[in-house]
Amino acid sequence: MSMCCLIVDDSARFLETARALLERDGIRVVGVASTGTEALARAVELAPDLVLLDIDLDGESGLDLAPKLARTASSVIVLTSTHPLDDIHELVAASPARGFLHKSKLSGHALRELLGPDHGSWAP
Template sequence: MPMRCLIVDDSARFLEAARTLLEHDGVHVVGVASTGAEALARAVELAPDLVLLDVDLAGESGLELAPRLARSAASVIVLISTHPLDDIQELVAASPARGFLHKSKLSGQALRDLSGPDPGPPAR
């Protein structure tokens, strides 16, 4: 059964590109959201296995949204960004996210690796 994923990002172009890429890689994208409120509602409504959450949402912080998502949905959270992990490593480590992916490294296999029982150190 394919992994069910919710993508949260404020860029319509990235949402479409990520959906296409992940669907091609065997990940079922059940929904997308571009704001924190929309992400919370969609996560509860759709109950995805994984929430792919951008660190920088327009006017909001994905890092601040992550704990609220973790409390409201039983999903694995993976943070994504165009920032290098080295720049935000402490913030990622302090979050309830399972891991981090640079947007350029996004793939279905990377998400499967992070959502497994022992993800190891965050991917770069």
């Protein structure tokens, strides 16, 4: 069974690139969202295994959205950004997210490694 993912980012270009990359790596992208409102609705509607959530949404904070998603859906949340983890480590650690993955390191393999052996059944 492959992992299904919801990608939340305000960049249409990133959404397209991330979808193609993850699907090539065997992760099924079931939806995308550009705002917090869309993300909450899609998370309830689609019940993804994973939500890949950008920290900086246009005019919104992914860090503020993460707890709302955690209360609304049973998905694992992974934060992503172009900011180095060193700059935001405490914020990520205080969030309900399972972890952080820099956008430049995004791949199916990197997500599976971050999620650990408990999620091994999601291998392609």
